[in-house]
Amino acid sequence: MIEVQGVSKSYGITKALDQVSFSVDRNRVLGFLGPNGAGKSTAMKIITTYLSPDEGTVKIEGQDVTADPLAARRRIGYLPEAAPLYDDMRVRDYLEFVAQARGLTGDDLSRRLDWVHDRTHVRSVLYKKVNELSKGYRQRVGLAQALVHNPDVLILDEPTSGLDPRQIIGIRNLIRELAETKTVIFSSHILAEISAVTDRIVIINGGKIVADGHAEDLRGRAMRENRYRVQFSQDGAAAADALRAIAGVSSVEADPEIANTWLVKSPLATDLRRPVNELARSHGWDLLELAPQRPTLEEAFIELTAGRAH
Amino acid sequence: MKDVGVIFRREMGAYFHSPIAYIFIVVFLFLTSGFYTNGFFLAGVADMRDFFGTLPLYLLFFIPALTMRLWAEDQRLGTFELLMTLPMKPWHIVLGKYLAGLAFYAIALACTFTIPISLMWIGHPDLGAIACGYFGSLLLGGLFLAIGIFVSGLFRDQIAAFILTLLACAFFVLAGTQFFVAILDGWVDGLGSFLSSAFAVNLRFEGIERGVIGLDDVLFFLSFSIVFLVLNTLSLEGRKY
Numbered sequence: 001m002i003e004v005q006g007v008s009k010s011y012g013i014t015k016a017l018d019q020v021s022f023s024v025d026r027n028r029v030l031g032f033l034g035p036n037g038a039g040k041s042t043a044m045k046i047i048t049t050y051l052s053p054d055e056g057t058v059k060i061e062g063q064d065v066t067a068d069p070l071a072a073r074r075r076i077g078y079l080p081e082a083a084p085l086y087d088d089m090r091v092r093d094y095l096e097f098v099a100q101a102r103g104l105t106g107d108d109l110s111r112r113l114d115w116v117h118d119r120t121h122v123r124s125v126l127y128k129k130v131n132e133l134s135k136g137y138r139q140r141v142g143l144a145q146a147l148v149h150n151p152d153v154l155i156l157d158e159p160t161s162g163l164d165p166r167q168i169i170g171i172r173n174l175i176r177e178l179a180e181t182k183t184v185i186f187s188s189h190i191l192a193e194i195s196a197v198t199d200r201i202v203i204i205n206g207g208k209i210v211a212d213g214h215a216e217d218l219r220g221r222a223m224r225e226n227r228y229r230v231q232f233s234q235d236g237a238a239a240a241d242a243l244r245a246i247a248g249v250s251s252v253e254a255d256p257e258i259a260n261t262w263l264v265k266s267p268l269a270t271d272l273r274r275p276v277n278e279l280a281r282s283h284g285w286d287l288l289e290l291a292p293q294r295p296t297l298e299e300a301f302i303e304l305t306a307g308r309a310h
Numbered sequence: 311m312k313d314v315g316v317i318f319r320r321e322m323g324a325y326f327h328s329p330i331a332y333i334f335i336v337v338f339l340f341l342t343s344g345f346y347t348n349g350f351f352l353a354g355v356a357d358m359r360d361f362f363g364t365l366p367l368y369l370l371f372f373i374p375a376l377t378m379r380l381w382a383e384d385q386r387l388g389t390f391e392l393l394m395t396l397p398m399k400p401w402h403i404v405l406g407k408y409l410a411g412l413a414f415y416a417i418a419l420a421c422t423f424t425i426p427i428s429l430m431w432i433g434h435p436d437l438g439a440i441a442c443g444y445f446g447s448l449l450l451g452g453l454f455l456a457i458g459i460f461v462s463g464l465f466r467d468q469i470a471a472f473i474l475t476l477l478a479c480a481f482f483v484l485a486g487t488q489f490f491v492a493i494l495d496g497w498v499d500g501l502g503s504f505l506s507s508a509f510a511v512n513l514r515f516e517g518i519e520r521g522v523i524g525l526d527d528v529l530f531f532l533s534f535s536i537v538f539l540v541l542n543t544l545s546l547e548g549r550k551y
Contacts, residue, residue, distance in 0.1 A: 048395045052550040073397040080395075084388025086320075088327040100316045101396045145392075 001026050002047065002153060002183055007056030009042055016042040018207040020056070024200075026152075029179040031194030032187035034204040035305060040187040041081055043204065044157050047185070048078045060153055074102070077151035081158050083142025087131035091122055091141055094130060095148060102149040112148050119174065120144040136167040143171070147178070154178060156186035160193055172197050191297050205305040215297055222300035225250065227293040228272055231261040233286035242283065246275045261289070313398040317406025318413070321380070325414050330375075338372055338418045343425060356433030358425060362443040362519040366483050366512050369454055374475035376415060377458025378468040380407050381542075385466040394546070401543040404459065408539055411455045412448075419447055439521035446518030449531035450511060454479045456538035463542050486510025 002024045009017040017039045024030040034040050045051040047058050049069040058065045065072035086094055095116065099109050117123045120140045125133060133141065139159065146154060159175070160168045175184060175197050188194050194201055195215055203211040203218070211218050232239045243252045243262060248270035255261035266272050273290060280287040295303060325331040346361040353360070384390040393403055429435040458475040465471040484490045485505045494502030506513070514527040 045391070050391055050395050050550070070397045070399070073395055076395070078392075078395050080388060080391045082388060084390075084392055086324070086389055087387065088324055089320075093323070097316065097320050098392075098396075101313065101398065103312075103397065 001059075001061055002185065003057075003059040004043070004047065005057045005059070007043070007046060007053045007058065009046060009051060009054050015207050017046070017053075020204070020207070020209055022202050022209060022212055024183055024185060026061075026183050027179060027181060028200060029175065029184045029186070029198035031198045031201045032185055032204065033191060033194050033201055033301065034187075034189060036189055038189075038204045038305075039207040040189075040204055041157055042207075044078075044080075044155050044185065044187060048076055048155050049073055074149070075152045077146035077149065077154045079142045079146040079154075079156045079159055082161070083139050085130045085138060085141055085145075088129070090127055090129055091133070091137075092126040094141065095122075095144055098145040099148045104149060112150060116144040116148050120147065121170070135162045136164060139163055139167070139171070143174070152182060154182050154184045154186075156184065158188055159186055160188065168193070191301050195297055203301065203304055211300075211304045218304065219294045219297060219300045222295045222303040223268065224303065226266045226268055226270065226272065228264045228266075228276070229255070229261065229289060229291045229293055230264050230276055231258065231287075231289035232280060233260065233288060239285070242279055243276070246272065246279060248272065248275075263293070311402070313402040314406040314409065317398075317403050318410045321407050321410030322413060324379075324383075325410070331414065334372065334375065335418050335421060338368070339421050342368055343422055346425065356429045356435040358429070358435070358440050358443055359519070361422070361425060362447065362515075365447055366450060366515060369451055370476055370479050370483065372418075373415070373451060373454035373458055373479065374472045376411055377455055377462050377475055378471040379462070380411060380459050381463040382465050382468045382471045386468075394549075400546045401539075404539055404543045404546070408455060408459050411459065412452055415451045415455065416448060419444065419451070436521065439519070442521045442523055443519040445523065446515050449518070449528065450515050453482070453511065453531050453535045453538075456535040456542075457482075460538040460542040460545070463545050482509050482511045486513040 004023065005021050007017055007020045008015070020039070020043060022030070032040050032043070042051065046053050047060075047065065049065050049072050052066060060072055060075055063071060086097075089097065092113075095113055096109070099113055104112055117126065120143050122137065122140050122144055125137050125141075130138070130141065139162065143156070143159060146156065154175075156175070160171050163171065172193075175186060178184060179198075186194075186197070199215040201211070201213065201215060201218060202209060211221060213221070230243065239260070240252050240254065240262060243249060243264055248266045249264055249272065250267065251265045253263045255263060264272060264276070273292075276290055277287060279285075342361060342365065345364065346358070349360045381390070384393060394400070396403075426435060426437070426440050429440075430437075454475075457478050458471075461475045461478060462468075462471040465474070485508075491502035491506045494505060496502075511531075514524075514530055517524060517527055
């Protein structure tokens with residue numbers, strides 16, 4: 001379990017993180033979402049002990065990472081943003097170096113290297129120099145070095161950045177699979193990336209947590225008004241006017257793509273389902289659709305981060 | 311100390327994976343041995359005084375070239391973050407990098423053993439003095455390397471690291487020159503003399519390469535080297551805050 005409690009960090013006069021708190025249960029995936037410069041990488045650097053927080057604590061399985069950073073580092077596999085690698089080394093040598101630096105020796109070393117070569121699909125480039133690799137392979141080698149010591153905790157900063165769709169799906173599947181035995185935090189500024197792997201999302205913006213929950217919760221929290229999709233058999237302006245006449249309706253917009261369909265909005269406190277039903281019945285219209293609309297995740301993200309950007 | 315070995319092997323590999331190592335050794339040999347043999351044939355004396363006498367000057371340029379990438383390269387590539395999140399004590403990483411630089415320098419220095427071997431063949435050189443000269447060269451290079459690795463840790467730009475290391479090492483050499491002492495004493499009474507006694511490496515190096523190894527001279531080189539390695543470690547740890 002990872003617990004981040006009241007963590008703040010400033011760079012000079014810029015507050016990168018401000019009282020950030022969240023936790024991740026063991027063998028769960030947490031998606032860390034936020035626009036560029038929101039503080040995602042700073043939070044990850046603090047969890048991995050690369051940076052010290054100005055205040056607050058980070059605990060892994062109850063152990064404060066600042067009290068014993070070396071013990072914390074042994075448990076963590078970390079892929080920093082842009083997957084930094086030694087360009088002058090061959091892939092095989094680089095991974096062996098990281099494995100040895102993480103204390104692996106003998107049979108254990110060979111077994112783990114074999115495992116990461118296979119699982120991250122880097123076997124075909126083992127004898128290539130890192131500076132000859134494509135972006136996708138660089139990312140995979142970065143992931144391989146994070147996994148080589150079989151850590152309990154994986155911290156992945158933008159692991160799918162710059163990859164093509166096929167590679168992205170491969171990395172997503174791998175993260176999902178790893179999450180069965182590891183606690184994973186991975187960041188992205190792209191919502192689709194996060195929601196494709198996990199529904200537990202923390203949204204950070206301007207150094208503060210602006211939302212923490214499951215995707216459905218976040219969509220619900222971003223709802224500022226009720227929205228309904230209504231389709232009648234009745235054509236024309238009469239239905240739109242009748243909808244506008246219902247008490248509490250704030251707006252009615254025709255769907256430009258589907259005939260006789262309207263998007264009707266009302267304040268959160270006003271439930272329009274019963275009045276719309278009665279309207280159809282009283283006019284003898286067939287009500288073909290009456291569906292409450294929740295914000296998409298993209299809309300929720302924009303709503304939750306609106307006005308808080310740097 | 312296993313960690314030190316892992317970093318040492320990685321850094322030694324980095325030297326020899328690039329053409330820089332080979333260029334460095336060839337140019338180092340060409341300049342040091344080339345200029346030495348020129349004077350040797352004029353003087354006709356079977357010793358290496360001229361070789362060791364000019365070595366500090368060459369090292370002013372060669373050592374910064376060796377150390378400029380030690381940390382600056384990691385910062386440029388982003389591998390600095392990788393190193394600092396490995397389960398290793400920062401001073402182990404510093405020591406591993408330093409020892410790799412020292413070993414590489416020792417290899418370059420060992421390539422000049424052809425000179426004493428040639429001298430033994432054509433005359434009767436004082437081997438004790440020559441051995442002392444090499445020992446002093448290792449101490450002097452070790453100090454310059456420690457300065458270089460510390461400066462490299464302060465910069466992302468290798469050229470900046472090179473220039474500042476050169477200037478810092480030059481200070482340690484210039485501090486022992488009469489010219490420098492006289493000027494500074496002229497500005498502030500006793501300042502030049504103080505700096506000379508506290509920092510001058512060439513005076514201490516000259517003593518060793520003559521065959522007189524004083525404990526204070528050895529401690530001078532070792533203690534200053536340790537000071538810069540500790541400063542390097544502290545500067546790395548200070549970056550967390």
